[in-house]
Amino acid sequence: MNNLLKVDVSVRKLHHQVEGYRSITRQLGEEFSRLWMNKNNACNVVNRDLALEPPSFITEAWLAAAFTEEQKRTTEQTTELSESNTYFQEVQQADLIVITSPMYNYGMPAALKAWFDQIMRVNKTFSFDLSRGDYPIEPILSGKIVVLLSSCGEFGFSEGEERAHLNYLTGHIQLLSKYLGATDFYEVRSEYQEFADDRYEASLMKAKKDMATVVDKLSSV
Numbered sequence: 001m002n003n004l005l006k007v008d009v010s011v012r013k014l015h016h017q018v019e020g021y022r023s024i025t026r027q028l029g030e031e032f033s034r035l036w037m038n039k040n041n042a043c044n045v046v047n048r049d050l051a052l053e054p055p056s057f058i059t060e061a062w063l064a065a066a067f068t069e070e071q072k073r074t075t076e077q078t079t080e081l082s083e084s085n086t087y088f089q090e091v092q093q094a095d096l097i098v099i100t101s102p103m104y105n106y107g108m109p110a111a112l113k114a115w116f117d118q119i120m121r122v123n124k125t126f127s128f129d130l131s132r133g134d135y136p137i138e139p140i141l142s143g144k145i146v147v148l149l150s151s152c153g154e155f156g157f158s159e160g161e162e163r164a165h166l167n168y169l170t171g172h173i174q175l176l177s178k179y180l181g182a183t184d185f186y187e188v189r190s191e192y193q194e195f196a197d198d199r200y201e202a203s204l205m206k207a208k209k210d211m212a213t214v215v216d217k218l219s220s221v
């Protein structure tokens, strides 16, 4: 895998003077990139920061442009889709996509959802064919790996745990990752941030260990 796209979205910075204010997901992303480059030094890396440059929300004009055949689009419609095209190209060129995402209000941050909305395009990321019956939508891209590096303030969001039913982050990103072309999906999560106690330290340490395991595994593919 020679093309890594890293997507960050936390509104917190990586380097804040107060250690407790530093973004955990950005720290995990930075550590992932470092470990990855140690083992895959020819890899090309593209960084997309959705907090620094939030994606536009899609509009009626955007939808009309997206559903107009490319050759029939007006100049305005082509311009309308240029932001979407940029995100799409970054995804298309990547074989490994690392999304670092906090849990906000039990789901993904709005900027990340806006990015997915910009990327989900008929005849680009998905095909729509009613001859497939009740499931007309299929992904077009394939062969990629998506790694989600996440963090939450509370805890117990994994399957079988006490807040699993409140986790609208993992499942949603995993589902949409299929349309980024993900044939494999991994998540590494740090929890307990709001408690700032030993459980938090242990969870972050475990996340870093799990991340190193994922890097080792993917580097040998």
Ligand SMILES: Cc1cc2nc3c(=O)[nH]c(=O)nc-3n(C[C@H](O)[C@H](O)[C@H](O)COP(=O)(O)O)c2cc1C
Pocket (backbone or CB within 6 Å): 010, 011, 012, 022, 023, 024, 025, 026, 101, 102, 103, 104, 105, 106, 107, 151, 152, 153, 154, 155, 193, 194
């Ligand atoms: C706007 C906002 C909403 C949040 N909502 C939740 C939540 O629903 N559940 C939770 O466990 N933590 C929640 N948190 C805590 C964050 O998930 C936690 O601070 C995480 O470490 C943020 O990622 P970051 O460190 O990369 O910024 C929220 C934090 C913010 C700022």
